Amino acid sequence: MPADLTERLAALFQWIDPGPDTSHLVSDISGWWRDPAVLAELGPALVAPYRAARPTVVLAPAVTGLLLGPLAATALGVGFVAAHKPGDGRLPAGPLTWAQSPPDYRGRRVDLAVRDRHLGPDDRVLVVDDWVRTGAQLRALYDICAARGAEVLGTAVVAVDCPPEVTADLRITGLIDAADLPS
Numbered sequence: 001m002p003a004d005l006t007e008r009l010a011a012l013f014q015w016i017d018p019g020p021d022t023s024h025l026v027s028d029i030s031g032w033w034r035d036p037a038v039l040a041e042l043g044p045a046l047v048a049p050y051r052a053a054r055p056t057v058v059l060a061p062a063v064t065g066l067l068l069g070p071l072a073a074t075a076l077g078v079g080f081v082a083a084h085k086p087g088d089g090r091l092p093a094g095p096l097t098w099a100q101s102p103p104d105y106r107g108r109r110v111d112l113a114v115r116d117r118h119l120g121p122d123d124r125v126l127v128v129d130d131w132v133r134t135g136a137q138l139r140a141l142y143d144i145c146a147a148r149g150a151e152v153l154g155t156a157v158v159a160v161d162c163p164p165e166v167t168a169d170l171r172i173t174g175l176i177d178a179a180d181l182p183s
């Protein structure tokens with residue numbers, strides 16, 4: 001992890017109290033996008049561990065992945081594929097491959113879908129996301145890649161917040177350990 005970038009990610013992160021109707025704080029990562037130097041460095045930093053493996057495509061889930069994925073893809077000079085969630089009202093038309101996640105960090109089984117024409121057996125896939133807690137949504141993406149015959153090289157996230165066995169199992173790399181974010 002680049003030490004300077006890691007320090008700035010921590011400095012720009014906040015926990016927000018959403019108000020009296022909610023009992024828990026929510027993470028606010030919007031400072032990462034607002035800082036021009038961090039925004040410019042995120043893509044190259046995310047993909048650095050995977051360059052040698054020559055990914056052919058970056059795959060990332062809605063919603064935050066739709067921001068980070070293209071940053072990573074641009075850094076690699078490859079294309080980007082979105083994984084859609086029907087719950088967001090943006091279900092694409094055309095042939096799709098679906099997978100449902102195990103319960104994620106909110107206990108949700110999330111349905112994810114990828115356009116068939118954008119992922120195939122010749123692809124070496126780098127998955128990108130902002131945060132990993134249980135790895136549930138990543139597992140659904142890996143299932144979609146397997147169904148399409150595509151090879152998953154691993155996942156690059158900004159914040160790693162999952163057990164080490166999940167990190168190892170899903171081949172996850174990160175830019176900051178969530179334990180190093182301000183509490």
Ligand SMILES: O=P(O)(O)OC[C@H]1O[C@H](OP(=O)(O)OP(=O)(O)O)[C@H](O)[C@@H]1O
Pocket residue numbers: 061062063064065103104105106129130131132133134135136137138
């Ligand atoms: O490790 P997991 O338990 O699977 O949780 C991590 C996922 O949850 C969050 O997405 P969310 O569905 O909240 O969507 P968002 O990008 O709109 O925040 C986050 O962006 C990851 O995609």
